Amino acid sequence: MDLVSWARELSCQVLAVELPRRWAHVQGVAYRARIVSAVLPGLDGDLLMAAAYLHDIGYSSMLAETGFHPLDGARFLKEKGVEGRLCALIAHHSCAYREAELRGLSAELAEWTDERTLVRDALWWADMTTTPDGEKTTVHDRIEEIQKRYGPEDLVTYFIRQAKGELVSAVERTESRLRETGVDYTAK
Numbered sequence: 001m002d003l004v005s006w007a008r009e010l011s012c013q014v015l016a017v018e019l020p021r022r023w024a025h026v027q028g029v030a031y032r033a034r035i036v037s038a039v040l041p042g043l044d045g046d047l048l049m050a051a052a053y054l055h056d057i058g059y060s061s062m063l064a065e066t067g068f069h070p071l072d073g074a075r076f077l078k079e080k081g082v083e084g085r086l087c088a089l090i091a092h093h094s095c096a097y098r099e100a101e102l103r104g105l106s107a108e109l110a111e112w113t114d115e116r117t118l119v120r121d122a123l124w125w126a127d128m129t130t131t132p133d134g135e136k137t138t139v140h141d142r143i144e145e146i147q148k149r150y151g152p153e154d155l156v157t158y159f160i161r162q163a164k165g166e167l168v169s170a171v172e173r174t175e176s177r178l179r180e181t182g183v184d185y186t187a188k
Contacts, residue, residue: 007050014060021132026056028134032126032185036174039181044119051089051123058090068103070096074112088112089120094127095163095170102155118177125174128167139171 001009008030015023033052037045057063058073065072074091078084092114100109114120128139137145143160150156160167178185 003046004049004053007053011053011057014057014062018061019059022056022059024134025130025132026053026134028130028136029053029055029126031134032130032136033122035183035185036122036125036178039177039183040118040122047086047089048119048122048126050086051093051119052126054086054090055093055123055127066103066105066108068096068100068105070094071100071105071109084112085115088115089123092120094124095159095166098163098166099156099159102159118174121170121174121177124167124170128171139168143167 011026012023015026030049030052033048037048040048054073054077056069056073057076058069058071063072063076065075070091070093074087077087077090091109091112097106097109097114100106125139128142129137131137131142131145132149143164146160147157150160175185
């Protein structure tokens, strides 16, 4: 089984029944990631697709240890023998280091390095332009939706406010790359 198929199957196993809305989001993120994967060099497209399918597996109660899904997902994958780069993309997706700081988990997250590449930006783009139900949205609407969903006093709301500039920048870099290569990312 190839990497992308394996990632999709694993994500489906841990999310589809327990967290169907999260599974819908993950499928939407993977759909968005597929748009970018064609313009990435070498095997980076497959890596992006696998990361898109796996980025939220840490939400599953079967995997949750710390309650911080990027870290829990990356740890689970490491235990399964998954290569470090994929684990790092999961651990650091969508500016996770900022939330890790607020949760007192920076040292644990530091096991993996945020690679700051086109692949990383593309994963952030796919996540931050997909609604909880798997539909296309804008990064600004997604950030607003997260704040409303969690409420004004929640740690996640505080995190997303802190991360907004970095998230928007990653989205803008990805969309610029897509425009440069003539890819229409605005269609559903």
